[in-house]
Amino acid sequence: MPRTTVTDSGGMSDERTQRLIAADLRQVWHPFTQQQGWPADDPLVIESAQGMYLTASDGRRYLDGVSSLWTTVHGHRVPEIDDAVRRQLDKVAHSTFLGLTHEPGIELAAELVASAPAGLTRVFYAGDGSSAVEAALKMAYQAAAQRGENRPLYVHLEHGYHGDTLGAVSVGGIDLFHATYRPILLETRQVGSPGERAGGQSPAHRAAEVLIELSGVLDRDGSRVAAVIVEPLVQAAAGILTYDVSFLRGVRAACDAAGVPLIVDEIATGVGRTGTMWACEQAGISPDLMTLGKGISAGYLPLSAVIATEEIYQGFLGRYDQFRTLFHGHTYTANPLACAASLANLALMRERDTVRHAQWVGEELGTLLKPLSDVSGVHEIRRLGTMTGIELRSPDGSSFAPSLRTGFAVCQAARAGGVILRPLGDVVVLMPPPAIEYDDLSLLVDVATESVREVLATRL
Numbered sequence: 001m002p003r004t005t006v007t008d009s010g011g012m013s014d015e016r017t018q019r020l021i022a023a024d025l026r027q028v029w030h031p032f033t034q035q036q037g038w039p040a041d042d043p044l045v046i047e048s049a050q051g052m053y054l055t056a057s058d059g060r061r062y063l064d065g066v067s068s069l070w071t072t073v074h075g076h077r078v079p080e081i082d083d084a085v086r087r088q089l090d091k092v093a094h095s096t097f098l099g100l101t102h103e104p105g106i107e108l109a110a111e112l113v114a115s116a117p118a119g120l121t122r123v124f125y126a127g128d129g130s131s132a133v134e135a136a137l138k139m140a141y142q143a144a145a146q147r148g149e150n151r152p153l154y155v156h157l158e159h160g161y162h163g164d165t166l167g168a169v170s171v172g173g174i175d176l177f178h179a180t181y182r183p184i185l186l187e188t189r190q191v192g193s194p195g196e197r198a199g200g201q202s203p204a205h206r207a208a209e210v211l212i213e214l215s216g217v218l219d220r221d222g223s224r225v226a227a228v229i230v231e232p233l234v235q236a237a238a239g240i241l242t243y244d245v246s247f248l249r250g251v252r253a254a255c256d257a258a259g260v261p262l263i264v265d266e267i268a269t270g271v272g273r274t275g276t277m278w279a280c281e282q283a284g285i286s287p288d289l290m291t292l293g294k295g296i297s298a299g300y301l302p303l304s305a306v307i308a309t310e311e312i313y314q315g316f317l318g319r320y321d322q323f324r325t326l327f328h329g330h331t332y333t334a335n336p337l338a339c340a341a342s343l344a345n346l347a348l349m350r351e352r353d354t355v356r357h358a359q360w361v362g363e364e365l366g367t368l369l370k371p372l373s374d375v376s377g378v379h380e381i382r383r384l385g386t387m388t389g390i391e392l393r394s395p396d397g398s399s400f401a402p403s404l405r406t407g408f409a410v411c412q413a414a415r416a417g418g419v420i421l422r423p424l425g426d427v428v429v430l431m432p433p434p435a436i437e438y439d440d441l442s443l444l445v446d447v448a449t450e451s452v453r454e455v456l457a458t459r460l
Ligand code: PMP
Pocket: 128, 129, 130, 131, 133, 161, 162, 163, 164, 231, 236, 237, 265, 266, 267, 268, 269, 293, 294
């Protein structure tokens, strides 16, 4: 193993850790986790954090290599964000946004509109990313219904991922996560993934191919389509599948031609992670509805939003007896603590030019990861900005048997080296916080590289 960050001080007693783990195993059901195997996975109890590092109950420190599921921006316990949340705590922790309003929610909406792609003017808050996606899907459907149009269909991409609630699952395209639920989902039309290319095919060629497919679907069914939904430039949960900007431009053009609104889901890509504030900036397009979440509150508290065009928003105005209200809203919508954290996050990002820094992080990642791409068993390294996926396959191009849990084994090896990673199947994901500095970044890549080599040596 390369340099390690493990220290052995100040942790909980072993006995307390064991008691906590035993209680977890008795009563807790973890997300995306095969509970039968979980006890053998050596559960880690996270107790505290500082900057880029998480500290476990035994006192060991681990570099947070996936930004706590793609959320942290400046790391953990950022004094400016901690202070903003504390100041808000001294005022009010929560008050509903249904029928009332508050300063952090108002201020944050202004900031979001100022930073959003042109034409997006109205901020509708939700909680988790999935709930923003639900709201966007309903907005698109209801907007059409209020114009007297029946548009019960959605168009989405193969390998797309938009969350785990049923509307979001309906527009998902990852069989492993979504196929089980198909009998209880909304009706959709799925087109191919622009990120999945046949050997040697260029990204632009694949983009053109899927755009033809999309045009066909919109020609046939466009008048019944409420919206097209895509993740911009990166299909993240599918294993960081990146695609060409021409695809996003083409989707915009196809939606315009068919008179269908475009939902761009920036929940994973937004807030600097791709090297621009929003990924769709790189294609120079504006959606009709944009969802955001994760990094907006910098890994502090759940907050998400849909930003809509004025045209969509105006369609919801009317007399009470016209019932054009958007009957949607979550209990903790626009939670003031989360809004305060988000405002502090955006202020810091401006002050420190974090988006430009993220661009630099991406370039450094590309350089540091280069030697790994020649290793037998490393099928492909995909990256946009800081979002990175290292796909492992047998050298003949076939996948490793799922039961081998190769990606997981790499993450366990990385953990032993002092870095927390989480795989997507056999894609090892590196998702450092946009504000990470060189030493931590190079540690992340060193440990990931060594862990990949170590595990592949047992597979080949
Ligand atoms: N959309 C995208 C593109 C995502 O990557 C995710 C989460 N990984 C979601 C939506 C769902 O967000 P949440 O988990 O906060 O519900």
